Amino acid sequence: MLLKYFGAALIIASTYFYGNSISSFYRNRVGQLEELLLGLEMFHTEINYGLTPLPLAFMNIGAKLREPVGAIFLGAAREMQKSRGLSARRCWQNAWEDSSGALAFSAREMKLLERLGLAWGKGDKNDQLRQTALIQELLRQALREAREELQKNDKMWKYLGLLGGTTLVIFLL
Amino acid sequence: MVKVNISIKEQICPFLAPRIRAIIEKLSPELLNKTEEIRLRHSRPLIIGWAEGGESFLGERGPTLTAKGAYRVLSEDLEKTLELISNYSLYAFEEELKQGFLTLPGGHRVGLAGRAVLEKGRVKVLRDISSLNFRVARQIKGAGEKVLGFLFDRDNSRVYHTLIVSPPQAGKTTLLRDLARLISEGDGILGQAGKKVGIVDERSEIAGCFRGIPQLDIGTRTDVLDACPKAEGIMLMLRSLSPQVIVTDELGRVEDVQAIAEAVSAGISLITSAHGSTLEEILRRPVLGELLEKNIFERLIFLSSKRGPGTLEMIVEGEKGLPLYSARYGGGGQKDAP
Incomplete structure (x- = not known):
């Protein structure tokens, strides 16, 4: 009997964490978009x-931003300083590709990141x-949409994880 | 004379697009040593100019005789090169883009041509860059030694007001730079202490400044006002740096005359240059003609490229028009260098 309760708790906990991980994707996406926008504001000031x-502006910005967005700016600055003759677009692309595993952007937002390159x-100033x-x-605009999706999906995925696990346990018992 | 060696591979190649960089890096050290210009023109052959004159087309296997075998410069090459010379920051070089050139570390200059954007009838910026010309800055130490003796008034321990006249690329700037260095160093050449020299370097050619720091040897007692208009620069020098000699190039604006008059009346010696070949030619020019008629210049030096850049043709005493040196008479004139 004890084993059954232990198994049930395990199922509920794992589905809860699964739901939570999906909802954290939406939270990270909003956070990273905010960081990128902050980086661009800093760029305008620089x-x-x-x-x-x-390269120096990117170093300054990258040092102030949180990971993984800060790492993109720092990585692009490092690529530019290597004197390999790469274009700014290529240096930027290499940097965001290196950090892409940690990015929570949608395909459309990744396109914007690429376009920044x-x-x-x-041109002039x-x-x-x-x-x-x-x-x-x-x-x-992408941030507004990401916030709306976060609002819609955050609680839903958390509850869905919890309720899904509970339903599965009821069926199994 | 000592030609200061520079490494094109280290100082110029990092600023070239990879394809062009690879072509230049393949050249032998002998060819690199005599390289003066590298010209990139959109959709046209890559051309290299030689220090002793002449040019060659450049292909992937080196210099070629015909344009057919030469590498054609792509817009991508120009874009990448532009990014590299501006350190990916064209916006930080608006003033330079307006002037049509950028200076690289080492004092090398990159001339630009493209579409001019105007604002109130004046060039605001150059866009759609279609040509780049890398001009290698080579310092020739000692280039001024031959003429220095003619420019020094030993009785009054001062340098004569001097105008150097030559056609383009005949060594005016090289001579100006070396004279600034020699006068600034003084000891051993003038036989007395060096003088305080102020260079007003409107086009960053004399001192080859990169971010305000001279990249070429201009002497220990020399101050440089980089990228500063001549008239304004001369006045600034007078007010704040107390120079004994002011060196500047290419006089031509009306306001320059007033600034020069101020400097001369303050007892400061002036060494400057002008495009031209003969005295008659420069007398016809409005600003220079006025200065010459006022007998401001005590020495006129004429250069040519007859036996390579920097060939000394003649030194003339300004007021009386007496030749002090003439290459036509085997280097002698009415009198020899003091």
Whole structure:
């Protein structure tokens, strides 16, 4: 009997954690989008007030952001400093591909991340700010949607995990 | 004269797109040593210019005689090169883009051509860059030794106001730079202590500054105002740095005359340069003509490329127009160097 109760608790706990892990994907996605937007705001400040060279600006931004978004900026800066003749787009892509396992972005958001690579270091100050401002706007929209999805799915997946486990236990018993 | 060796592989190649970098790196050390220019033009053959004059097309196997075998520069090559020379930060080089050139570490310059964007009738920025010209900065130490004796007034321990005249690429800037270095160092050459020299380097060519720091040897007592308009720079120098000699290049604007008059009346010696070949030619130019008529310049040096860049043709005493040195008479003039 004791073994049965132990098994039931194990099933409920594992389905609860499964549901929780899915809901944490939505939480991470929101957090990472917020970090990326914060990074772009910092970039605007670096360019507007300091005309900081891109590799140095990325180092400054990366050091202030949380993982894994901070690691993308730091990785891109390191790629640029290696003097291998890679374009800014390639350096950025190498960096986000290295961190892609830890990213919780949707396919559309990954496209925006890729598109940012095309914007780095292009044109004069105004051009540069315009290009990143456009992606910033699209990211804000993605963040709004991500927050809505979080609200919808966070509790649902947690409850679904718990209830799914309980239902399974009732059937088995 | 000592030609200061530079390593193109270390100083220029890191700024070239990988395909072009690979082509340049394959060149023999002898060819690299005499490289003066590397020209990248959109959809056109890669060209390398030699220090002694002339140029060659460059293919994947090295210099070629015809354009057919040369590497055609792609827009991707230009884009990547532009990213590398600007450290991925074109936005930080707006002023340089307006001027049409960027300076690299080592003092090497990259000239740019593309579509000019105007604002209030003046160039705001260059866009859609279609040509890049890497110009290797080679310092020739001692280039000024031959003329220095003619420029020094030993009785009053001062340097004469001097104008160097030559066609483009005939060694004006090299001579200006070396004169600044020699006058600044002083000992052993002038036989007395060096003088405080101020260089107003509007086009970053004399001192080859990278982020404000001179990359070429311009002497221990030399201050540089980099990328500063000449007239404004001369006034700034006068007010704050108390130079004994001011060195600047390519006079041409009306406001330059006033600044020079201020400097001359303050007892500061001036060494400058102008494009031209003959005295008559420069007398016709508005600003220079005015300065020459006022007899401001006490020495005029004429250079040419007849026997390679920096060929000394003539040194003339400004006011009387007497030749002090003439290559036509085997290096002698009315009198020899003091």
